[in-house]
Amino acid sequence: MSTVNTRPVAGQGDRRGPLASVLLHATLIAASVISLFPVVWLVLTSLKPRDGWLSAELELFNQPSLTNYSRVFSETEFPVWLLNSVVAAGLTTVLGVFLASTTGYALSRFSFPGRRGIMWLLLITQMFPVAILIVPLYNLMAALGLLNQIPGLIVAYMTIAVPFCAWMMKSYFDSIPREIDQAGLIDGLTPFGTFWRVILPLARPSLAVTAFYCFMTAWGEVAYATVFMSQEDKRTLGVGLQQFVGQHWSDWGLLTASAVLIAVPAAAVFLVVQRHLVAGLTSGATKS
């Protein structure tokens, strides 16, 4: 792939008329505006004073202030939700990366009875709607005393994140030459040792992508969290934020400020890792 990337881009390339150039840039600028606008408007709204969101005037700034932000921290449960979300997403990431990489490696390197079946299983679990699992899972969690417990939520998130991540890791391992494993074995490492000490370090970009995917999955999940975490102090951000804009009462000032606090750090990290993300995804997609 990397050799293809550096080549000149296909198509008419350099010989583009001025009109075509203008059209190309105009289209891309329009698309970028649509893509960017909601986020910019969110940030601008969050900076308005307390009831600033009540005005529908198209003004960019109106006495910008950080009132909404200080209210989020002093008047709401936001810090608790944030902590819950960080813990849940963080642990999901650690466990998810570990499970996805061992599974992906086994599927990529060993041909063992059941391999095909497992690959199918991973694909099929992608299709499971929350609806069918959520009730029995709720009962199971209740029976195990895991309702309103963050570990329970983490285990539920595994079922969403791990199948896709294992699939992604497998594609990446497929692109690492087998000779490297064989060299490790000849040097006297066990298959597990080879995996741990030789292959995993080589798979770092893909591990980063997997970690990121697990984190985002857990960070953005709403359905399981809504059902499993009913207790006030166990809510995650996705559940908690619904409080700010209910049926009868809403405070978009609080909502926009907390949304910025949630989205902006995530977006920043995302934009830093996106190059790897693109490579990781496409190496999987073009080969599957």
Added chain:
Amino acid sequence: MRSTPSAGAHHGRRRGGRAPGPLRRALGRHWYAWAMVAPVLVVIGVLIGWPLLRGVYLSLTDATEANVGRTIGVNVIPASYEFVGLDNYLDILTSSLFWDKLTWTVIWTVSCVGLHYGLGLGLAMLLHRRMRFRSVYRMLLILPWAIPGFVAAFIWRYLFNSDFGVINAMLKAAGLGAVGWLDDPTTAKLAVIAVNVWVGVPFMMVALLGGLQAIPADLYEAAAVDGATPWQRFRHITLPMLRPVSATVVLLGTIWTFNMFPVIFLITRGGPGSDTEILVTYAFREAFTGVRNYSGSAAWGVIILALLIVLASVYRRALRKQGEVW
């Protein structure tokens, strides 16, 4: 998918002495592989397999919140629901509600995935060209992907707000009337589709851009020498070469969109009425609002899953007919 002799085989052959039985041999040869897959199998088995079986079982009973076993304080109330066979399925499949929801879910999925793919491919082809600011454009266009789904849903709900939303403010500024976006079935449907398109295009764009970059440039050069028009090059080189990537992302996109929960749940709550409710959000509502209808919800879930499995196998067969290895 065909694999060369596995690295694990190396280990198994070291056993000397009597020739072990086939099971022993398989165990000796493959235990590394199985050990590495085991944790995932356990997680999938306990958290998907068991609930799935139980879900199927529940769908054949009349379990609701009122008759499942509970523990209130020290009192254990035993479950009193009964096996009712296929009654739930009959009820659902003969109700017009189900067919309404199914129709809307199909419209929702087809229009979302169609727009995702069309816009994603268009933007990917534009970004594939050599030009100024290419990486800036790419960064900006990827941005929606970086916003957690529920945050995106909240942002858009605010933009669509009929009194304070910026979309209506712009309409008013342009001299047009305000629209109660989320209060009318038609506009609410358009609104949720628009949001989901905004959320989903970046993924398609990135995956297809990767696919475009993997097409060897000499194919285009050869076609240009033969005098192929840009349209012909698109039809006969780009589309066929993209097919493996397209097949994967379209199937994934279809499954994800069919089951898309947060966008609808958080923007319209299924409303007005239940007009924007897709199958998944409806099943969720059955289970967790009002008197919790566990068995009904499970039956909806089984039907949804069955629909998706049928879809995936038809899709796979269609691809195979065209000679795709997938």
